Amino acid sequence: xxxxxxxxxxxxxxxxxxxxxxxxxxxxxxxxxxxxxxxxxxxxxxxxxxxxxxxxxxxxxxxxxxxxxxxxxxxxxxxxxxxxxxxxxxxxxxxxxxxxxxxxxxxxxxx
Amino acid sequence: xxxxxxxxxxxxxxxxxxxxxxxxxxxxxxxxxxxxxxxxxxxxxxxxxxxxxxxxxxxxxxxxxxxxxxxxxxxxxxxxxxxxxxxxxxxxxxxxxxxxxxxxxxxxxxxxxxxxxxxxxxxxxxxxxxxxxxxxxxxxxxxxxxxxxxxxxxxxxxxxxxxxxxxxxxxxxxxxxxxxxxxxxxxxxxxxxxxxxxxxxxxxxxxxxxxxxxxxxxxxxxxxxxxxxxxxxxxxxxxxxxxxxxxxxxxxxxxxxxxxxxxxxxx
Numbered sequence: 024x025x026x027x028x029x030x031x032x033x034x035x036x037x038x039x040x041x042x043x044x045x046x047x048x049x050x051x052x053x054x055x056x057x058x059x060x061x062x063x064x065x066x067x068x069x070x071x072x073x074x075x076x077x078x079x080x081x082x083x084x085x086x087x088x089x090x091x092x093x094x095x096x097x098x099x100x101x102x103x104x105x106x107x108x109x110x111x112x113x114x115x116x117x118x119x120x121x122x123x124x125x126x127x128x129x130x131x132x133x134x
Numbered sequence: 135x136x137x138x139x140x141x142x143x144x145x146x147x148x149x150x151x152x153x154x155x156x157x158x159x160x161x162x163x164x165x166x167x168x169x170x171x172x173x174x175x176x177x178x179x180x181x182x183x184x185x186x187x188x189x190x191x192x193x194x195x196x197x198x199x200x201x202x203x204x205x206x207x208x209x210x211x212x213x214x215x216x217x218x219x220x221x222x223x224x225x226x227x228x229x230x231x232x233x234x235x236x237x238x239x240x241x242x243x244x245x246x247x248x249x250x251x252x253x254x255x256x257x258x259x260x261x262x263x264x265x266x267x268x269x270x271x272x273x274x275x276x277x278x279x280x281x282x283x284x285x286x287x288x289x290x291x292x293x294x295x296x297x298x299x300x301x302x303x304x305x306x307x308x309x310x311x312x313x314x315x316x317x318x319x320x321x322x323x324x325x326x327x328x329x330x331x332x333x334x335x336x337x338x339x340x341x342x343x344x345x346x347x348x349x350x351x352x353x354x355x356x357x358x359x360x361x362x363x364x365x366x367x368x369x370x371x372x373x374x375x376x377x378x379x380x381x382x383x384x385x386x387x388x389x390x391x392x393x394x395x396x397x398x399x400x401x
Contacts, residue, residue, distance in 0.1 A: 025270070025301045025302050025305075028269075028270065028271065028302050028305075029184065029305075032184045032185060032187070032188065033184055035187055036180065036182050036184055036186065036187070037180075039187075040178050040180050040182075041178070047175055051184070056330075056331070057331065058301055058304075058329070058330075058331045107327070107330075107363050107364060108334075108364075109363065116362070116363070116366040117366070126183065126184050126185070127180075127181060127182060127183045127184055128180045128181075128182050128184060129179070129180060129181055130177050130178060130179045130180055130181075131177070131178050131180060132175045132176070132177050132178075133175055133176055133178060134175035134176070
């Protein structure tokens with residue numbers, strides 16, 4: 024049900040930019056630290072797009088890896104854990120998330 | 135000769151090409167004015183955060199709160215964590231000291247709102263069942279509608295009791311100044327690892343039902359370590375809303391949150 028909420032929010036952004044034109048493609052950038060399951064988002068989109076009057080709109084996902092800058096060892100590292108953002112090199116929790124929290128509509132194709 | 139087109143909407147037309155046909159006619163045509171072509175669309179660059187509409191509505195809510203000098207806490211948890219019991223104890227403890235309003239998010243019933251009634255707080259009930267079959271979270275427009283039922287001017291604190299859910303509420307800013315969650319020990323010590331977005335988003339965690347620890351396989355330190363792994367900065371308060379153990383620290387946190395001195399440092 025989370026993905027259903029997200030798809031409705033996506034549709035809201037798309038509609039405000041499409042201004043009534045038919046939407047063919049919706050491109051969404053998703054960071055690895057969002058709790059988004061790509062398959063679930065894609066499935067929910069097929070429900071929401073009909074409800075939101077854009078039945079031809081295909082969803083394209085661009086997945087972004089999570090990276091953290093560690094304040095202890097100074098390294099920039101990709102985080103592979105699904106839940107911890109601790110530095111993978113030195114295990115410090117004193118980190119800044121550099122990427123992985125993205126969730127935005129990057130572009131749409133309309134006709 | 136003409137080139138025939140049938141569009142997806144059923145309309146048809148033809149138009150002329152005036153070039154010689156001494157080669158197979160298989161090349162791609164670049165036409166500039168065929169609105170029915172699926173390939174003839176326009177790409178609109180957007181780069182807009184998916185929550186931007188919600189966030190702008192949250193800013194409107196926040197301004198309404200701040201214009202009235204009200205501090206707002208977004209209280210989240212899974213169903214059955216003891217959120218409403220915590221709130222009832224909080225209203226009783228701070229009665230006459232902190233003037234509190236509650237925005238009560240509930241999918242379909244007024245059970246929670248009824249439990250909080252008669253304790254001196256203003257309560258605005260927000261049923262979410264008129265959404266997509268029952269919303270799983272409160273968003274900024276919903277909270278904006280709930281504000282109409284509150285007289286903000288005399289209030290010090292508004293607590294938004296979100297819908298019981300560890301996933302969706304973490305994504306939606308409703309105009310609060312801090313996020314808190316109630317996390318009961320009976321949910322298991324692995325929950326921060328399974329729901330990191332919410333645990334990472336909150337400023338304070340009430341680790342509730344610690345009176346039940348003797349019946350479980352884990353001790354409080356296990357839960358604390360699990361929370362710390364995901365959110366090293368959060369304030370974590372082990373409490374039992376049922377027995378009152380540890381609740382004084384929570385009331386003190388709320389006093390600091392609503393008090394004038396530490397307002398700037400908590401935002």
